[in-house]
Amino acid sequence: MSDTSLAALADKPVRTYRDYGRPLWRRILMTHEMAIIALLVLVYVVASATVRGFAGTLTIQYLLPDLVPVLLIALPMTLIIITGEIDLSVASTAGLAGVAFGIAHAAGIPIGLAIVVALIVGVAAGAINGFFITVVGLPSLAVTIGTLALFRGLAVGLIGTDRVGGFPEALRDLALDRIPGTPIPNMIVVFVVLAVVFAVVLHFTPVGRGIFAIGLSSEAARFSGVRIERTKFLLFVVSGLVSALAGIYYALKTNISLADNTAGLELNVIAAVLLGGVSIFGGRGALHGVIAGVLLIGLVGSALRLAGLTSDVISIVTGVLLVASVVATSFLAWLRVTRVVPGGKKGSPGPVQ
Numbered sequence: 001m002s003d004t005s006l007a008a009l010a011d012k013p014v015r016t017y018r019d020y021g022r023p024l025w026r027r028i029l030m031t032h033e034m035a036i037i038a039l040l041v042l043v044y045v046v047a048s049a050t051v052r053g054f055a056g057t058l059t060i061q062y063l064l065p066d067l068v069p070v071l072l073i074a075l076p077m078t079l080i081i082i083t084g085e086i087d088l089s090v091a092s093t094a095g096l097a098g099v100a101f102g103i104a105h106a107a108g109i110p111i112g113l114a115i116v117v118a119l120i121v122g123v124a125a126g127a128i129n130g131f132f133i134t135v136v137g138l139p140s141l142a143v144t145i146g147t148l149a150l151f152r153g154l155a156v157g158l159i160g161t162d163r164v165g166g167f168p169e170a171l172r173d174l175a176l177d178r179i180p181g182t183p184i185p186n187m188i189v190v191f192v193v194l195a196v197v198f199a200v201v202l203h204f205t206p207v208g209r210g211i212f213a214i215g216l217s218s219e220a221a222r223f224s225g226v227r228i229e230r231t232k233f234l235l236f237v238v239s240g241l242v243s244a245l246a247g248i249y250y251a252l253k254t255n256i257s258l259a260d261n262t263a264g265l266e267l268n269v270i271a272a273v274l275l276g277g278v279s280i281f282g283g284r285g286a287l288h289g290v291i292a293g294v295l296l297i298g299l300v301g302s303a304l305r306l307a308g309l310t311s312d313v314i315s316i317v318t319g320v321l322l323v324a325s326v327v328a329t330s331f332l333a334w335l336r337v338t339r340v341v342p343g344g345k346k347g348s349p350g351p352v353q
Contacts, residue, residue, distance in 0.1 A: 031277070032325075033276065033289030036292045036296060040292050040296045047299065047302075051306050059302055060183045063299070063302050064183070065176065065185050067295070067298045069249060069265060071195075072242050073090045073265070073266075074269050074272055074276075074294055075287070076239035077090065077239065077269050077270065077273050078273050079202060079235050081270075081273055081280065081282065081285065082214075082279075082282055083215050083232060085133065086140050086144065087144050087236060087239050088145055088148050088270075089125065089150075090246075090265070090269060092147065092152040093126070093147075093239075093247070094261070094262040095259060095263065096158075096247070098251040098257045099261070101115065101257060102167075102256070104118070105167060115248060119245065122242075123237055123241050125147065125243070125244075126237040126241060127236070129239075130233035130234070134232050134233045134236075135233075155259040159257065159259050160259070163257065163258050171252060175252045202287060211231065211235075213226055214228055214231060215284070216283035246265075271293075272290060272297050273290050274326055275293035275322050275325045276292055277290070297321070300318065
């Protein structure tokens, strides 16, 4: 290699990972996720001190069962958004699975088999999304907007304006009863198990590294050996499966299967995922931030309702939180890339994270 080439390489800026140049405590504590957790604690403390009836176990007792579907669906949604995709059909999938569960039970099918039928419906719905996105090559936003309407229409066609209920009391108790001695519903145990599985896969396995790589750069991920289409397809299938589980839980919770069960739930899920620090552009996110985001939105809504505010005001506050979170994340990312030096002059782009 010539001296000129060596000099050119020496002058070329080295790309490093800034996170590993900071102390460990800063890498752990100075993150978007920890900021959301701190805000969650602050909201709980302030609401407990200022909102009558908020403090105590009753809030948790009534709040957590309502948050279970959001918590469940937020798990696969996190992985999907990290890859740079999105699934807007999760609520419709949950509703369709709940209707399938109710119809199967009403037809005299054993309850265990009815659950299996509903889960298969969820898997099929996810596979339809995955096929059009990964095989046909259509954008996930367009596909899942279409299947949002399709799956909801199928649910209406199957059950119409009727309702199916009367599920076995033992099964409802298993899903809705609380852990003895606590205000926490049994279903939270299922969520915790799934959360651990998703966290391990995302943060501690080659599959998780591939998911992040896809979100950062599909071309680079492909050159690195990541099977992009297969990974995305499986994520949408898992999303359908978990959405079906949420739909079954919702049907048991309300003791009825309706075509419009879980309508609008997808907006709450996406809002919580983005609030929890997952980048809508892909490549960044952590599950503990998403869980904190779900709990934060739930706590804010509960506190505002107890304070006597209307649902419109609650929606406005939630929207402001979400917009502020996205803007703050983008602003901080911009600061990392373009650092301002004393005197007001822009420095050279910072190292890539």
